[in-house]
Amino acid sequence: MRALHHFHGGIHPEEHKLESSGLPIARAPLPQRLTLPLQQHLGSRAKAVVQAGDRVLKGQLLARAEGEMSAAVHAPTSGLVLSVDLGAVPHPSGLPDLCATIEPDGEERWIERATLDFCALPKAELLVRLRDGGIVGLGGATFPAHLKFDLKPAQAIRTLVLNGAECEPWITSDDRLMRERAAEIVQGIEILRHLVNPAETLVGIEDNKPQAIAAMRQACANTGIEVAAIPTLYPTGGEKQLIKVLTGKEVPSGGYPLHIGVLCSNVATAYAVHRLVNCGEPVISRLVTVTGNVRTPQNFEALLGTPIEDLTKLAGGALPGSADYILGGPMMGLHTSNGRLPVVKSTNCIIVKSPQLFPPLPPALPCIRCTRCADACPADLQPQELYWFAQARNFDKIRNYHLFDCIECGACNYVCPSHIPLAQYFRFAKSEIRALEHESAAAALARERYEFRQMRIERDKQEKAEKLAQKEKAALAARQPAAAPVAPQDSSTQARIQAALERAKAQAAAVTPKNMDALTPQQQAEIAEIEARRARARELAQAQDIPHNSNNAD
Amino acid sequence: MNSPYIHQAPSVSAIMLKVLLALVPGIALAVWYFGPAILVSLVLASLTALATEAAMLKLRGRPLKPFLGDNSALVTAWLVALSIPPLAPWWLVVAGVAFAISIAKHLYGGLGNNPFNPAMIAYAVLIISFPAHMTHWLAPHGLGTIELDLTSQLRYIFSGVLPGGTALDAVTAATPLDTLKTQLHLERPVKEILEMPVYGYLAGKGSEIVALGYVAGGFYLLLNRIITWHVPVAFLGTLFAVAGIFHLIDPGQYVAPLFHWMSGAAMIGAFFILTDPVTGPTTPKGKLVFAAGAAILTYVIRVFGGFPDGVAFATLLMNLCVPLIDTYTQPRVFGEKGGKK
Numbered sequence A: 001m002r003a004l005h006h007f008h009g010g011i012h013p014e015e016h017k018l019e020s021s022g023l024p025i026a027r028a029p030l031p032q033r034l035t036l037p038l039q040q041h042l043g044s045r046a047k048a049v050v051q052a053g054d055r056v057l058k059g060q061l062l063a064r065a066e067g068e069m070s071a072a073v074h075a076p077t078s079g080l081v082l083s084v085d086l087g088a089v090p091h092p093s094g095l096p097d098l099c100a101t102i103e104p105d106g107e108e109r110w111i112e113r114a115t116l117d118f119c120a121l122p123k124a125e126l127l128v129r130l131r132d133g134g135i136v137g138l139g140g141a142t143f144p145a146h147l148k149f150d151l152k153p154a155q156a157i158r159t160l161v162l163n164g165a166e167c168e169p170w171i172t173s174d175d176r177l178m179r180e181r182a183a184e185i186v187q188g189i190e191i192l193r194h195l196v197n198p199a200e201t202l203v204g205i206e207d208n209k210p211q212a213i214a215a216m217r218q219a220c221a222n223t224g225i226e227v228a229a230i231p232t233l234y235p236t237g238g239e240k241q242l243i244k245v246l247t248g249k250e251v252p253s254g255g256y257p258l259h260i261g262v263l264c265s266n267v268a269t270a271y272a273v274h275r276l277v278n279c280g281e282p283v284i285s286r287l288v289t290v291t292g293n294v295r296t297p298q299n300f301e302a303l304l305g306t307p308i309e310d311l312t313k314l315a316g317g318a319l320p321g322s323a324d325y326i327l328g329g330p331m332m333g334l335h336t337s338n339g340r341l342p343v344v345k346s347t348n349c350i351i352v353k354s355p356q357l358f359p360p361l362p363p364a365l366p367c368i369r370c371t372r373c374a375d376a377c378p379a380d381l382q383p384q385e386l387y388w389f390a391q392a393r394n395f396d397k398i399r400n401y402h403l404f405d406c407i408e409c410g411a412c413n414y415v416c417p418s419h420i421p422l423a424q425y426f427r428f429a430k431s432e433i434r435a436l437e438h439e440s441a442a443a444a445l446a447r448e449r450y451e452f453r454q455m456r457i458e459r460d461k462q463e464k465a466e467k468l469a470q471k472e473k474a475a476l477a478a479r480q481p482a483a484a485p486v487a488p489q490d491s492s493t494q495a496r497i498q499a500a501l502e503r504a505k506a507q508a509a510a511v512t513p514k515n516m517d518a519l520t521p522q523q524q525a526e527i528a529e530i531e532a533r534r535a536r537a538r539e540l541a542q543a544q545d546i547p548h549n550s551n552n553a554d
Numbered sequence B: 001m002n003s004p005y006i007h008q009a010p011s012v013s014a015i016m017l018k019v020l021l022a023l024v025p026g027i028a029l030a031v032w033y034f035g036p037a038i039l040v041s042l043v044l045a046s047l048t049a050l051a052t053e054a055a056m057l058k059l060r061g062r063p064l065k066p067f068l069g070d071n072s073a074l075v076t077a078w079l080v081a082l083s084i085p086p087l088a089p090w091w092l093v094v095a096g097v098a099f100a101i102s103i104a105k106h107l108y109g110g111l112g113n114n115p116f117n118p119a120m121i122a123y124a125v126l127i128i129s130f131p132a133h134m135t136h137w138l139a140p141h142g143l144g145t146i147e148l149d150l151t152s153q154l155r156y157i158f159s160g161v162l163p164g165g166t167a168l169d170a171v172t173a174a175t176p177l178d179t180l181k182t183q184l185h186l187e188r189p190v191k192e193i194l195e196m197p198v199y200g201y202l203a204g205k206g207s208e209i210v211a212l213g214y215v216a217g218g219f220y221l222l223l224n225r226i227i228t229w230h231v232p233v234a235f236l237g238t239l240f241a242v243a244g245i246f247h248l249i250d251p252g253q254y255v256a257p258l259f260h261w262m263s264g265a266a267m268i269g270a271f272f273i274l275t276d277p278v279t280g281p282t283t284p285k286g287k288l289v290f291a292a293g294a295a296i297l298t299y300v301i302r303v304f305g306g307f308p309d310g311v312a313f314a315t316l317l318m319n320l321c322v323p324l325i326d327t328y329t330q331p332r333v334f335g336e337k338g339g340k341k
């Protein structure tokens, strides 16, 4: 038995797992239409390679990875591409994004599925295949796998951690997957092990899933993979918390698991890797728990792009009194009222809400400094202080109090007797700070541009004056043909403009990296995402009079 | 709508209600030993608190319902009432509570924003403004020359008239702490002083038992996780240590530490006053520093200062240091250097 460790805080919300964990995984039938957002991952949107009117096969590439941090999107079934256009996507910003819409032909005709001999393949090639197979973190973070497993020669991985904790209430998709497809998961893990060559491989599963633990233990027999039953405590499935529990090591503040020789991946991701490599199938479906206020909660294997309301119908339909959905879990999921939203790579759960299951909260009271939030925080933060500084928009202070170590788990929210939406404040403050940084970089650039413009105006003036002078001279010369032609004076002006341009370029180059390029891909992706969120955060702030009001507790 | 969508926390109102409940054993014992006058003060204080709270919320344009129902004003009111002699004239209680709620709480921004414990501010203002009224404590059961029944206690509170020309001194007594101080000034040794009838087993007759009632309430709060162990343990521990050191040096001059524990506001302070979350520090280490500081100040004021008890002033002085304490006791965050491995 492995000695387990603890992280500070954590909470025990009602689990609500039994509702959906009893029934086996069912395959969801073909929907009438599939909507595939081209961005289903952290990073930049994939670039469409099909257009309206194209016929596609099941598994055919719809959009290829664009840029370093991106992943491909594939057709979940054979059919006709109806459009590639803006559509509603599950995203906190609520903004529409590019989606490919497919009308299935019902034939389910596959592309040619080529399996890979991963041991024979160079690792770099295997990583490219992961990217082109659309593999991203399926635990919800959707971090592109080819980046996570791309190790520099100097980076040695001691521990590969497989996350099967599934600590959010209600969700059971990983549970069912591990119970029913443990062997396939283990085959996927073997591929990941091949990639990173770790000294030890651990699977962490919360002890409220005894069948999943048993199934995985059986499948892992004689592989050297260790399955650890860890205490049920939210958010033990948080990457940093899970690593701490299993290895006792803490991911450094502001750092990544890589820095302590650990990589962490979800069991569902390992399963997807197996399907890609051993079956030649890219990511076109995933397991989705459909639960909450529905008649028969169950897990479905659903094609990406399936409307969420199709799945709730499969689960016996929403019961009376239902209102809206949560995509993901109740602690960190996304709220939506749009049943037409498609299942995407991050959709591990659909919860049909009702006021009985998710009673609305009374209005927030001021913070009474009771520190229940600090006692619950798994990142050892002082949420009540962060809240104070967020309200005062004191962004320097809030950074010193480690806002960026907040994992937005919502545990503080959960226990606050004043019902303060703390996590929301922290998400907002983070996005504001990132936006400010972005702006200050932009401002430096704007200053350069301004200087350059001044320069140009001056140059234009000068040129005009010179032209005028030339004209006059020409006129003069016409009258006095003997006068020597004057050499145009613009060579020095040209040189100055050139110099200014160079300078502006150089400075812009110097400014941008400081704020943008030096960031890790993950940070860049976060920024991109935050940009979109900001619009919504602003709205929210206005609607609720959040931090803009310097002291709303007054 | 934003995640999380589930919550589980006692409301502020429920927390405050438990604090009120926890005060009940102490109050019941006070009634047993000193008569029912304290109940009158409590009712008066509660009514004043609610009225003042409502008026202030109205003035500040705040919604009445969530705040009036949060029970925090009642906690303040009860603490004020318990720090004033029960036989004090009615307007003393009313003025104290009104001051606590309007000035010490709402002028600083209301619930959650007041830097000083409102009840202790009220106590400080009253003892400075009306020292005579604030020191006329009822003599415990069986000690006063005359004992008043409820009607005569009521009559006195509201009209200031005692039945049949009884003198006030006949029904009241100086507090045990006060007596100790005056007697020490008369150069009587501690041992002899403690043989006076106002003293019981460890400290003041009656009041030492009331203090035990507060301890019981404190344990209830600890069990219900309304307060943490840090403040009571650090406060009582430090008070014991400081008093112990002086007592060891000169037992004739300085009473035993248990006397300090069971006297005055030490117990109610340790479990109910210094544990006020709003005006105390938030970090665990900070709570220890805060409570230890308050204990030292309490001892110094009690023994060397001019006031009968030191808990109120010690609390206020330490309240002043809270931002500083918090700043310097921030715990290490997850993944920060120098941590447990």
Ligand code: SF4
Pocket (backbone or CB within 6 Å): A366, A367, A368, A369, A370, A371, A372, A373, A374, A383, A384, A387, A412, A415, A416, A417, A418, A419, A420, A422
């Ligand atoms: S739990 Fe809520 S009321 Fe208590 S300290 Fe934290 S933010 Fe303040």
Ligand code: SF4
Pocket (backbone or CB within 6 Å): A373, A376, A377, A378, A379, A380, A381, A383, A405, A406, A407, A408, A409, A410, A411, A412, A413, A422, A423, A426
């Ligand atoms: S949301 Fe952030 S501050 Fe709140 S408990 Fe989670 S990590 Fe801590």
